[in-house]
Amino acid sequence: MSPPSESSPLHPMLRKLQGWQALDAADCEAILGLPHLMRPLKAGQYVVWDGDRPQFSGLLVSGFAYRHKIAGSGARQIMSVHMRGDVVDLHNSMLGVADHNVQMITAGEVAMIPVEAIRELIAARPAVGAALWFETLVDGSIFREWIVNVGRRDSRTRIAHLLCEIALRLEVAGLGERSAYEMPMTQEQLADAVALTPVHVNRMLMALGADGLIRRSQRHITVADWDALAKVGDFDARYLHLDRRRAQPVPA
Amino acid sequence: MSPPSESSPLHPMLRKLQGWQALDAADCEAILGLPHLMRPLKAGQYVVWDGDRPQFSGLLVSGFAYRHKIAGSGARQIMSVHMRGDVVDLHNSMLGVADHNVQMITAGEVAMIPVEAIRELIAARPAVGAALWFETLVDGSIFREWIVNVGRRDSRTRIAHLLCEIALRLEVAGLGERSAYEMPMTQEQLADAVALTPVHVNRMLMALGADGLIRRSQRHITVADWDALAKVGDFDARYLHLDRRRAQPVPA
DNA sequence: CGCTCGTTTGATATATTTCAAGAATTGTGG
DNA sequence: CCACAATTCTTGAAATATATCAAACGAGCG
Numbered sequence: 001m002s003p004p005s006e007s008s009p010l011h012p013m014l015r016k017l018q019g020w021q022a023l024d025a026a027d028c029e030a031i032l033g034l035p036h037l038m039r040p041l042k043a044g045q046y047v048v049w050d051g052d053r054p055q056f057s058g059l060l061v062s063g064f065a066y067r068h069k070i071a072g073s074g075a076r077q078i079m080s081v082h083m084r085g086d087v088v089d090l091h092n093s094m095l096g097v098a099d100h101n102v103q104m105i106t107a108g109e110v111a112m113i114p115v116e117a118i119r120e121l122i123a124a125r126p127a128v129g130a131a132l133w134f135e136t137l138v139d140g141s142i143f144r145e146w147i148v149n150v151g152r153r154d155s156r157t158r159i160a161h162l163l164c165e166i167a168l169r170l171e172v173a174g175l176g177e178r179s180a181y182e183m184p185m186t187q188e189q190l191a192d193a194v195a196l197t198p199v200h201v202n203r204m205l206m207a208l209g210a211d212g213l214i215r216r217s218q219r220h221i222t223v224a225d226w227d228a229l230a231k232v233g234d235f236d237a238r239y240l241h242l243d244r245r246r247a248q249p250v251p252a
Numbered sequence: 253m254s255p256p257s258e259s260s261p262l263h264p265m266l267r268k269l270q271g272w273q274a275l276d277a278a279d280c281e282a283i284l285g286l287p288h289l290m291r292p293l294k295a296g297q298y299v300v301w302d303g304d305r306p307q308f309s310g311l312l313v314s315g316f317a318y319r320h321k322i323a324g325s326g327a328r329q330i331m332s333v334h335m336r337g338d339v340v341d342l343h344n345s346m347l348g349v350a351d352h353n354v355q356m357i358t359a360g361e362v363a364m365i366p367v368e369a370i371r372e373l374i375a376a377r378p379a380v381g382a383a384l385w386f387e388t389l390v391d392g393s394i395f396r397e398w399i400v401n402v403g404r405r406d407s408r409t410r411i412a413h414l415l416c417e418i419a420l421r422l423e424v425a426g427l428g429e430r431s432a433y434e435m436p437m438t439q440e441q442l443a444d445a446v447a448l449t450p451v452h453v454n455r456m457l458m459a460l461g462a463d464g465l466i467r468r469s470q471r472h473i474t475v476a477d478w479d480a481l482a483k484v485g486d487f488d489a490r491y492l493h494l495d496r497r498r499a500q501p502v503p504a
Numbered sequence: 505c506g507c508t509c510g511t512t513t514g515a516t517a518t519a520t521t522t523c524a525a526g527a528a529t530t531g532t533g534g
Numbered sequence: 535c536c537a538c539a540a541t542t543c544t545t546g547a548a549a550t551a552t553a554t555c556a557a558a559c560g561a562g563c564g
Contacts, residue, residue: 051490069396072486075404079396091389099393099491123378130374133385136392137343141351143395144321144331151402151447152327155552186510195403197553202512218511218561234324238303239351407520438542449521454544470529510561517554528543534536 008032009061009111012085020134027127034121036111047088047102047110054093056112060086063108064184068192069100078193080142081105081166081185083173090136093118105184138241145239150195153234158194159204160233163214167223168237178226183219208232260284261313261363264337272386279377286373288363299340299354299362306345308364312338315360316436320444321352329402330445332394333357333418333437335425342388345370357436390493397491402447405486410446411456412485415466419475420489430478435471460484 014031017023023031038061041047047058047065060082067088068078079100082088092098093115122129142165149161167178176182183190187205191198208214213229215222223229230236266283269275275283290313293299299310299317317340320330331352334340344350345367374381394417401413419430428434435442439457443450460466465481467474475481482488 067396069400071400071404072409073404073406077400077404079399091392094386095389095393095493097490097493097495099493100396122382126375126378126381129378129381129385133381133388134346136385137347137388140343140388140392140395141347143392143399144319144352146399147331147395147402148321148323148329150399152323152325152329154325157324188510198511199513199554200552202510203552206512238349241347241349241351243349440542450543451522451545452520454542455520458544506564508561508563510559512557512559514556514558515554516556518551519553520549520551522547522549524546524548526543526545528541530539530541532537532539534538 009038009109010034010036010059012061013059013087016085017128017131017135020138021127021131023127023131027125030121030125031128034113035117036113039110039112041104041108041110043104043107045104047104048092048098048100050098050101052092052098053096054089054098054115056114057090057093057118058088058102058110058112060084060088061109061111064105065102065108065110066105066185066189066193067100067102076192077195078189079146080139081169081193083169083175083184085173087132087135090118090132091139105189141239141241155194155196155200156204156207157232157234158196159190159201160208160213160229161235162190162194162233163208163221163223164230164233164235164237165240167221167226168240168242172240172242178223180220180222183221261290261361262286262288262311264313265311265339268337269380269383269387272390273379273383275379275383279379282373282377283380286365287369288365291362291364293356293360293362295356295359297356299356300344300350300352302350302353304344304350305348306341306350306367308366309342309345309370310340310354310362310364312336312340313361313363316357317354317360317362318357318437318441318445319352319354328444329447330441331398332391333421333445335421335427335436337425339384339387342370342384343391357441393491393493407446407448407452408456408459409484409486410448411442411453412460412465412481413487414442414446414485415460415473415475416482416485416487416489417492419473419478420492420494424492424494430475432472432474435473 010032014028048054062084065082065088066078067080068076070076088102122132149158153161167181170176170181171178187201188198191201209216212224213232215224262284266280300306312334314336317334318330319332320328322328340354374384401410405413419433422428422433423430439453440450443453461468464476465484
């Protein structure tokens with residue numbers, strides 16, 4: 001298990017948490033000093049299974065992942081998409097029994113942190129506890145927006161909304177620009193995120209292209225006019241609570 | 253502002269938090285000693301408006317409330333339903349700016365607790381912080397289930413699922429039995445919770461009745477065969493994390 | 505270079521919505 | 535406590551967004 005360092009794989013998490021809550025030197029040291037095991041994962045591999053009693057909390061160091069559940073009908077519903085720096089199963093590990101799956105979209109690496117170490121950390125350093133809490137509160141806000149997206153927006157709007165969310169989050173994570181980025185998901189996965197059929201997702205992507213809102217070549221998305229796409233997607237970034245984030249040191 | 257006491261309106265919250273986390277005498281005293289203002293609210297009144305910067309966190313003491321957002325199309329999506337003992341806007345008040353509305357379904361009372369007092373409490377008493385965190389984690393789990401419900405279940409299943417959730421939560425809150433309870437919402441509100449049309453909700457309720465799964469007279473719901481309804485509703489209570497709750501003193 | 509997975513397109517089916525109106529229940533002012 | 539108004543619930547018929555089924559096309563991979 002690694003010593004604290006600037007190049008620690010835990011660094012993206014530290015940066016993210018600092019966005020939510022002021023952390024002093026001791027807090028930072030404690031975070032970077034968390035014991036962890038680096039685990040390389042292939043595309044499609046599960047990080048947590050529904051029903052598990054996870055002993056570790058996974059921090060996504062590279063690659064993309066999603067949370068999902070399988071309904072009784074066999075249909076899959078994706079509930080969130082995650083990228084570098086996201087703690088992908090605080091929810092499951094804190095609650096004891098996983099109520100959903102976490103699966104890799106692409107290949108990547110996850111730092112596995114023992115739940116016990118996290119519990120001790122938040123007991124010892126309340127500011128870190130608060131930061132982690134905020135992280136889960138923002139996740140909650142995103143879940144709420146997804147309920148609206150899936151429940152009360154038509155297919156076109158729904159997809160445009162997801163394109164906006166991913167664009168913005170990639171930009172904030174330093175993994176692309178909102179105006180041009182690489183979509184990490186297939187259209188089938190997109191479909192399970194917006195609760196539509198892959199066929200229909202495809203048609204709507206074509207339509208958004210035909211209307212000049214986006215351009216695509218394979219998975220590469222170019223957003224011609226951000227404001228227009230946001231309008232079509234009924235996208236108001238407030239729910240991401242990015243404004244709550246404090247000034248950050250420039251990423252390495 | 254009230255002194256701590258057995259009959260404090262904050263007592264239902266204490267009981268709920270004790271379910272998530274062991275609290276010592278000092279923790280309990282600190283919770284019951286929280287400053288608060290009792291606010292009577294009429295049916296339909298807003299507790300928090302989307303966009304507000306709430307200075308208080310509302311604890312629902314009596315009556316029912318829900319969270320909702322209005323999509324760009326004007327359609328409303330209800331994201332959760334709340335009852336006695338629920339803290340209805342930790343989310344909004346902790347995040348600073350409300351990203352959704354909280355509105356009373358029925359008349360009721362809300363204890364308004366200053367956000368500052370809560371922040372001080374969690375700083376001073378980490379166990380209480382942990383309990384509140386669990387509360388929001390469980391809320392998050394329910395949000396995730398609702399994404400699935402609204403996204404990947406057909407109308408009949410969706411409604412049966414909601415009937416089960418409400419039944420069970422009423423029972424746990426000591427406000428009814430799962431086999432016979434008073435539905436606090438109109439069919440129009442039900443519709444906005446499951447993302448359907450009121451007309452269609454009505455038809456499906458009639459259908460569930462015709463199939464002998466439930467009986468209704470006005471808002472009174474009788475569940476003839478719980479297991480059958482749960483099966484039709486693809487309802488697996490795990491997401492409510494009730495098993496995490498520890499033994500409780502019998503309610504007064 | 506052939507296979508597999510992902511995307512694209514077309515034709516048809518269907519669950520749910522929309523529109524409309526009547527019946528029942530609840531609330532309210534006199 | 536009644537009568538009227540306003541919700542809420544119920545039912546029917548027609549419209550439509552999205553799903554389903556099916557097949558071809560394209561691109562990455564061993």
